[in-house]
Amino acid sequence: MGHVIGAALSGDVIFAEWATRAKIPCVGSVEELSSFLQAEPVDWIFSVANPFIVPPDVFGQVRQGAFNYHDGPLPRYAGTHATSWALLAQETEYAITWHRIDDGVHTGDVVVQLQVLIAPADTALTLNLKCYEAAIEGFRELLTGLAKGELTAYPQALVSRSYFPRRRRPDAAGCLRWDRPAQDLSAMTRALNLGPYHLNPLGLPKALVGDEGVTVRRLEVLPQRSGLPAGSLLEIHSSHWRVATGTQDVDVCFGSSDGQALDARALARHSNLDEGGRLPILSDDEARSITAAHELLAPSEDFWRQRLEQLRILQFPFLSSCVAEAPPKRQSSSWFMASALAKLSPNDRTEYLVTAWLIYLARITGETELQLGWTPESDRSQAGLKAVEVLIASVVPMEVTIGLAHDFEEVRKAVAAECAQLSEHASFARDLIARCPTLRGVEALRSHQPWPIGITITTDSCSVAGDLTTSQSAGSAPCGDLLTFEVCTQDGSFRWHFDASRLAPEQIDRMTQHLQTLLYGVTADAGQPVRDLDILPAAERTYLLEDLNRTAADYPSERCIHELFEAQVQKAPEAVAVVHEEEHLSYGELNARANRLAHHLIGLGVRPDQPVAICVERSPAMVVGLLAILKAGGAYVPLDPAYPSERLRQLLDDAGPRLLLCDAAGRAALGAEAIADLSVVDFDAATPAWADQSADDPDPHALGLTARNLAYVIYTSGSTGTPKGVMVEHRGMTNYLSWARESYAPTSSSVVSSSLAFDATVNSLFAPLVSGGHALLTKEGDEVEGIRSRVGTPCGLVNVTPILLDVLGQQLQSAGDASRVEVLVIGGEALSSSTVELWRQIQPAARMVNEYGPTEAVVGCAFHDIPADLSASTNVPIGRPISNTRLYLLDGHGQPVPFGAVGELYIGGAGVARGYLNRP
Structure with missing residues (x-):
């Protein structure tokens, strides 16, 4: 009609979004509205279905007046929820009102009042919609009268005023009283049906059934009257009950608290009710008490x-x-x-x-x-x-x-x-x-x-x-x-x-x-x-900090990891050390090849603690390269050729090695630019530069190499930030492998299927080499099939993640294959009992160990032997600390938590890494 809306105050999100799109300024409180009016005077305020009480000092600031819409025929039905109260009173004629706002609630002069008829089937929802339609029509009439100056206002006859406060509640808070007339029950049910979309502030119609108040979704008054006592259950159907009342019988449908229809037959069974049974009848005193209790709590x-x-x-x-x-x-x-x-x-x-x-x-x-x-x-x-x-x-x-x-x-x-x-x-x-x-x-x-x-x-x-x-x-x-x-x-x-x-x-x-x-x-x-x-009482504190950490055990703490391998070479030089496809390499030959390369690396300037990168596919040359770096005193930095080039370059930049061992796959993965400034030892060279070097073991003393020097620098996944190079010393690696040798023995062989950049490979590769067993290297890029083929033959130890274990188990089960593994070492993530149960069926005799350890703690710091009768709990425990390791659960302030409580895991002992490369 050509008027400009100066601002809108609304507590409703949808309305506020509309106002924003319509470029209408929005204010969020009555105080903001008052400030707006002081700066931007307006002619009129219209209060429409408004939860805010507009005080006189606010509506007094407008030039021509303030008007309110009320969903009832003033002066009757003043207050809140007027439509519901009208339905409860079984009114047939009703009205909406536009009135001036004054100091009272719904007391100002009436300017427009339009009739609304109430149909027998109307609910609070449908009557509200009728009232809104009438309100729009009445608003047009109000605006027209204001524009023409022809608005007629008349005072309310306050003597006939009825007022319904917000806290008022219907009789018995909506509990149906079966001894009342059926029309009263129908009115109660319809008056409290405000629809599913908005908060119902009054209450729901309910039937008291056993120890529950069950929501009544619908109540239909029937023409007949059974004559049985009120509350008698006449019929029980899946959709409804038929119940006797003070007058006609009614059909009653029920709903659950989530708004869905309830199976009425199931409700009867649950409540031990049968046809012929009787629902409780509330006395007047009980109804008053229920109403009073609800009205007392309503403001909260x-x-x-x-x-x-x-x-x-x-x-x-x-x-x-x-x-x-x-x-x-x-x-x-x-x-x-x-x-x-x-x-x-x-x-x-x-x-x-x-x-x-x-x-x-x-x-x-x-x-x-x-x-x-x-x-x-x-x-x-x-x-x-x-x-x-x-x-x-x-x-x-x-x-x-x-x-x-x-x-x-x-x-x-x-x-x-x-x-x-x-x-x-x-x-x-x-x-x-x-x-x-x-x-x-x-x-x-x-x-x-x-x-x-x-x-x-x-x-x-x-x-x-x-x-x-x-x-x-x-x-x-x-x-x-x-x-x-x-x-x-x-x-x-x-x-x-x-x-x-x-x-x-x-x-x-x-x-x-x-x-x-x-x-x-x-x-x-x-x-x-x-x-x-x-x-913590003293006894529990001692148990947590000391008793659970009594893990001291002798191990060759002054020996480097390659020295443990060399001791096996002395024992059985002809024994098989590495198997890859058709190639078998003995301990003596593996050691000789590693020594020749180690002397070459020493000649290239490798010194203790110096990082040496290695980027090769899984092969005997990979094993030779690792042992050679260790023997030369260097710390190997494993780079997986399957990683994206960008990640590999990021690791190279952080580790800063001067020397790189690689094959064709490594060269391709890194790219020419990344290795341009490095000295490259190429495993694919037709005539290796180290072929004529000595096959004797390098002397660690002459190199200044001790167990306190670095064995490897391996990078974390970067899942919690930038990947960090974890620096692991020989003594930590020696402790872990000495424990593994004792814990997992006898292990004749071990399957090497994981990436060299994954520290579980330390166990699968080096554990057999320091124990006199042999490492079975799977083919690069076909790890699942490689493991599957290995576990079908006698095999000592398999290191595997829970996800891969699950895939393998399902493949073996569907193919009907058998598994002949002595020890399954599972780690890298949480292990579910369902995966364990699957493998118990495939390989009931296999020992299954859940091993846990972050990269910073040399492969594993805790282990748990999974019992044969594992319960169906969600996850398998990570277990107890390995040898020479201490585990603590502490709260956010460094205090030990009680046994079984939630805390952060802290790890100490021989296996803890020196720190992160290039970081404090």
């Missing part, structure tokens, strides 16, 4: 909705490993007194215990923003009224941030503030989940106990005596699905309720000790940051 619904939208499930670390499908086994511990708190009052003890428990949770989970289940204080006036207990949530989310850098008193204040908030907002109606589209699809919220960990405060009289029991005293139902920490305010004692199918009683005892230790630390020094409070 936005608080709970926002909190539930931020649902967080805390992962508890101490779970048993094989309990995926185990049924719950509820147990309660005895009551405990925290002896460290003996001098405090019971109230202070309660606060200390709750605070300490939350600090402990933050410490063991590594999470500082906690959301737990909380048992709200029961409303004494409603105590014992089952219908109210069914309809109101018995567990609510407690949300608190634990500042681990703060002292105990600061954390205690934060916890006390959250407890005060929980007390203020009490609880929420259970049907809030189904009423809110943002919550409806969250599966966890459909449970009465969405949170695995809970806290409950009780005033019941407590007894410290007693052992673990399988029952709970009245009033102490657990609010955590897994674990509930219960504190008694009467004497400051505490106990645990837990699911013994997932948490062992021994773990409960350990947690009790941890909590007691933490509290002793608080009373001894309350001013220290809570991250530094000790939570």
Whole structure:
């Protein structure tokens, strides 16, 4: 109509996006609107379906007036949710109103009012749509009257005013009362049907069935009347129940909390209901109590909705490993007194215990923003009224941030503030989940106990005596699905309720000790940051730090790795050392070739700790090259010819070798430009330059070579940043291979299938060479088939990743092939039990070892022999430390975490690398 919209204030995202596209300035609050009006005067304000209350000092700034749209016939049906209240009153005629805004809510003079007829089948959704259509028509009329100056306003007859506040709720909060007329039940069902798209702030129509309030999706009034008592179940079908009421019979369809239709027959079975049974009839007093309870909680619904939208499930670390499908086994511990708190009052003890428990949770989970289940204080006036207990949530989310850098008193204040908030907002109606589209699809919220960990405060009289029991005293139902920490305010004692199918009683005892230790630390020094409070009793600390790390073992710590190989050469020079396709190389011949090349490298200037790059395909020449670099005192830098040229050049630039050993594949992968400034030793030369060199072992002493010099520099994958060159010394490599020789013996042979740039190759290649066995090199580019062909013949050791193991297992199984492997060493990523089970069928006699180790810890620092009766847990453990290695699990502040808790893995001992090349 030619008017200009000066600005829009809206809390609705879709409307705000439209306004932005239409180049209409948007303001986000009433305060912003006031500032805008001071700078840009306007003629009129129109408030349309507006959740904001516009105060007089704002609408008083406009030049000609402010008008509001109301979805009801003022002065009747003032307030909120007017359409629903009209349907509940079974009105047939209705209206919408445009009125002037004054100091009151919906009290200003009426300027436009248009009639809206209510049809018998109308719901709140359809009536709202009718009202919006009428509102648009009324707005045109309002604008026309304003433009022509012909607008007629008349005051409301406030004597006939009816007002519906936001917190008001319908009779029995929407629970159907079967002894009422069928038309009343129909009106209730339609009045509370606001559609699936937006928040329903009033409530849902519900039927009380057993211990549940089940949503009623649709109710149809039938023409007949059975004459049976109200609430009688006349018929049960998969789609609906037929129920007797105070007048005609009705057909009732049900819905789940996620908005889907419920199978009515299954619901009846679940509730032990049959045809001829009877649904509960609410008395007037019960209905009033239900209504009052919901109206009391109504102002807090936005608080709970926002909190539930931020649902967080805390992962508890101490779970048993094989309990995926185990049924719950509820147990309660005895009551405990925290002896460290003996001098405090019971109230202070309660606060200390709750605070300490939350600090402990933050410490063991590594999470500082906690959301737990909380048992709200029961409303004494409603105590014992089952219908109210069914309809109101018995567990609510407690949300608190634990500042681990703060002292105990600061954390205690934060916890006390959250407890005060929980007390203020009490609880929420259970049907809030189904009423809110943002919550409806969250599966966890459909449970009465969405949170695995809970806290409950009780005033019941407590007894410290007693052992673990399988029952709970009245009033102490657990609010955590897994674990509930219960504190008694009467004497400051505490106990645990837990699911013994997932948490062992021994773990409960350990947690009790941890909590007691933490509290002793608080009373001894309350001013220290809570991250530094000790939570481990002395015995557990010793077990974690010392007992689990008793790994000392003798190994030739002063010997270089090639010296261990040379010792095998002396023992059996004619024995086969390397097999590649049809080529067999003996220990003596391999050693002689390596020595000739080593002397050549020494002549080229190779010195201890000097990086020497090698980029060759898998072949005997590769083995010769590696041994030669080690014998010359250099540290080999493996480059895989299959890697992209850009990555290879990046590694060359970082390592900075002056010398490169390569073959045709290596040359092609690197490119002429990358190797232009390097001295290149070409394995494909027709007459090797080192052919006439000595076949004798170079003297490490003459070279100044010791076990503390570098054996190799191998690059990390770069998955967490730029690849880093890990510098590994001979002594670390010697320790690992000495352990492997003892742990994996006897190993007659080993399959070498992985890239030279992958440190697992250290095990598969060098373990047999220092043990008198032989290495079986698979063909380059055909590793899967190479391994498959090898495992079909007697084979000592195979190193493989879980992914490759799974592929191999499926191929062997489908082809009906057998596997004859002594030891499968699996590493590189998490190993699932399904892969293990597959291989148990193919090769039941094979020893399967899960080996773990980052590049910085020489192939493996931990190993786990997988038992034959492995349970169906998700992942196989990484196990215990290897010889001369120490493993620690520490929290983010360097403190050891309890046994079984979440922490970062720290590795110490002989196998730890010297550091990263060219880095601090």
